[in-house]
Amino acid sequence: MSRITRRRFVGQSLAASAAVMAVPYIGRAQNPNGKLGVAVVGVKGRGGSHLDAFVGDSRTHVVFIADVDEYVGKSRAESVAKKQGFAPKVVRDMREAFEAPGVDIVSTATPNHWHALCGIWAMQAGKDVYIEKPVCHEIAEGSALIAAARKYKKICQVGTQCRSSKGIIEAFQFMKEGGIGEVKFARGLCYKRRKSIGPLGDYPVPAEVDFNLWSGPAPYTTPKVTRPQFHYDWHWQRHYGNGDLGNQGPHQTDIARWGLGIDQHPVSVISYGGRLGYQAERKDDNYVDAGDTANTEVSIYDYGDKCIVFETRGLSVKDSADEELNKLFQSTDENKIGVVFYGSEGYLAQVSYAHCIAYDKQMKVIKEFKGGEDHFRNFIDAAISRKVEDLRAEAREGHLSAAISHLGNISYYLGQDNKVSAEEARKVLSGVKSLDDNLATLDRTLKHLTDNGVDLKKYPISMGPLLAFDPEKEVFPESKEATALVSRTYREGFVCPKAAEV
Ligand SMILES: NC(=O)c1ccc[n+]([C@@H]2O[C@H](COP(=O)([O-])OP(=O)(O)OC[C@H]3O[C@@H](n4cnc5c(N)ncnc54)[C@H](O)[C@@H]3O)[C@@H](O)[C@H]2O)c1
Structure with missing residues (x-):
């Protein structure tokens, strides 16, 4: 029933x-x-x-x-x-x-x-x-x-x-067989240009929309919204969306975790960043964009012996000085969306949904992998076979990968008011365990912001807390505030049950 x-x-x-x-x-x-x-x-x-x-x-x-x-x-x-x-x-x-x-x-x-x-x-x-x-x-x-x-x-x-992408499946087989040596670190990139969604304000809901149903499990604000465009731009408002770390991001967080063979949540996370650059874009120091998620965010995930760093950039990366990334992606385009795996013998770059490139240590191409996906077909196959194991992206895989976005955002949200100078950020990040060069990534991020006209003295970045996470219990043992953000308060009629109650 x-x-x-x-x-x-x-x-x-x-x-x-x-x-x-x-x-x-x-x-x-x-x-x-x-x-x-x-x-x-x-x-x-x-x-x-x-x-x-x-x-x-x-x-x-x-x-x-x-x-x-x-x-x-x-x-x-x-x-x-x-x-x-x-x-x-x-x-x-x-x-x-x-x-x-x-x-x-x-x-x-x-x-x-x-x-x-x-x-x-x-x-x-x-x-x-x-x-x-x-x-x-x-x-x-x-x-x-x-x-x-x-x-x-x-x-x-x-x-x-x-x-279900042939190019990625084959590249990961190559990596698993030692094609780039031992691999413990992946960098996910969501460098995707996102312009301001318009000024924060009161805007009407389109007459055709049942806003009560649209709001569902999220708070019902008023019959108004605070963004000019009703559809799609909810991605950048945290009641409904999860910023680009939780929009484009879940593809790359999933690929990073899958490629590293990680089958659990991380044991800690820290994020820094902000929603920056729109004052410069609009040439108005008082401009307030309607979004409240970060457009620039770096999150560091510790998985014990493995590590993922995820970088979100919503401002332009065109002509950026990220030499190594430009080479690996073979591109200086406005956008760079993919994952780089750092092996003891080389690199593997997932540069599009259907294309991976393996390099040796000198960044000479070893092999390329190409081929698209048939993900819906895989789902229908499993719906007919009734075998969960036939699925390529079963619920648990989706959950572990979505959680990477959510964990990163929880640290960012909790630290949003903790504005820091470059020096203060360096101090914090030099004490954070990671397989990345945390300070080099910070410097690249700050340069990216100043290249885009951000005055870091006026609009400093925010530094989130370093949060320990219990991967089994899905709580932050040292932070009640963070644990409170593992779930939300639901509206009557739209309560998402807890796992034990489904
Ligand atoms: N897999 C991919 O490559 C990919 C690509 C784009 C978007 N997405 C995902 O698809 C989802 C939708 O994104 P979008 O950009 O299409 O958003 P959108 O705002 O353009 O479309 C969402 C649609 O859902 C409808 N809707 C809202 N609440 C509803 C409800 N309770 N019942 C029925 N309909 C409801 C809206 O009216 C709208 O038509 C997002 O979660 C996004 O992450 C995935």
């Missing part, structure tokens, strides 16, 4: 959940062709790729679209109808789709704050799920999701599609 408690939900407007050209559909159970019925939840941006994948696979058809933005849902349904011959039913409240017969799979690309709860509700309702990265917005939600997948015996794939 579904445990979805629709009655507890207040303020929803089901009348508006209109069906667009809906025709009767049949799911696997009743379908003589054996097609799996899919409900796609959240279809504006990434959800479009989910729709294409399930429409394009002969084993599935899309029978429901759930989107709280009625306009988005309807227009996507029209284009799906053209491709598969009938329109999916469009609803605003995902629970309607979960309770309907004929839905075997739920695939979700909502904002991050909805991921885990959507996945848990869907599995409680008996569905297999494909959930976008990061698989949760809070660390405790990831554990609850794993518990739900185990309890309800469901197939739960996470949308870190690089796990």
Whole structure:
């Protein structure tokens, strides 16, 4: 029986959940062709790729679209109808789709704050799920999701599609066989130019959007938002998104952890950075951007004998003096998104979703690995075989990798008001255990900021606390403040259960 408690939900407007050209559909159970019925939840941006994948696979058809933005849902349904011959039913409240017969799979690309709860509700309702990265917005939600997948015996794939990339799989095999010697350290890079999202203010919610449902497990502010663009820019507001460390980042945190063969959380983390450079970009010293996540962030993760450093840069890295990285990426472009593995005999650089390059110690190319991914197909294969081990990005993998983003942000958020000079930062970082040259990374980061016009005296970086983490219990044994950020306070009707309660 579904445990979805629709009655507890207040303020929803089901009348508006209109069906667009809906025709009767049949799911696997009743379908003589054996097609799996899919409900796609959240279809504006990434959800479009989910729709294409399930429409394009002969084993599935899309029978429901759930989107709280009625306009988005309807227009996507029209284009799906053209491709598969009938329109999916469009609803605003995902629970309607979960309770309907004929839905075997739920695939979700909502904002991050909805991921885990959507996945848990869907599995409680008996569905297999494909959930976008990061698989949760809070660390405790990831554990609850794993518990739900185990309890309800469901197939739960996470949308870190690089796990299915031929180029990366082959490169990691090469690395595992000693291709670059012993490897204990990886540097993840999210150097992705992000301009200001506009001034902090009061902006209306689009009329087509059910804002109560959109807010879901996050606080319901007012019927207004504080960012000019409603969709997508929530990524940079911490109630809903996780900054670029938790947006682009989860692909690279996952690749770094996967390549190093790490199967646990780190034992400590420290982050520094800020949301910097937009005053210079806007030529206005008083400018306040609507985002409250870092656009510049360096996080250091200690895994005992291994280490990951993750660098997020939202300002331009064009023509930067990062000589070594420019060489490894063979590029001085505005963006650099990937992971560098440092081996005793050379380097392996993941330079795109489908391309890795191995170098010797002198940075001469040894070998290149190329080839794209079939991640949705892998999920459908597993939904049919019923073998969790067939999945390339099962819930636990997604959880461990999403937690890297969340742990880094927890240190950053707690230290946000601790503004430090370069000298003070050097002092702190010289005492932090790491396999990186912490001071060289700090110097490169500070130079990157000043290159982008940041006056570090007026706008200094923030230094987060060095936090010990208990990887088993998922708490910070020495910081109640940090442990409080492992979960969140939920609104009635949108409570994400704890792992023991799913
Ligand atoms: N795997 C990838 O390569 C990749 C690429 C891009 C985005 N993503 C992920 O996809 C997710 C969506 O990102 P986006 O950029 O498409 O965001 P977006 O804001 O453009 O789209 C989100 C959609 O979800 C809808 N939505 C919000 N709450 C909902 C709810 N409760 N029920 C139903 N629909 C709801 C919104 O109306 C909107 O249509 C993010 O988690 C992001 O990390 C993954």
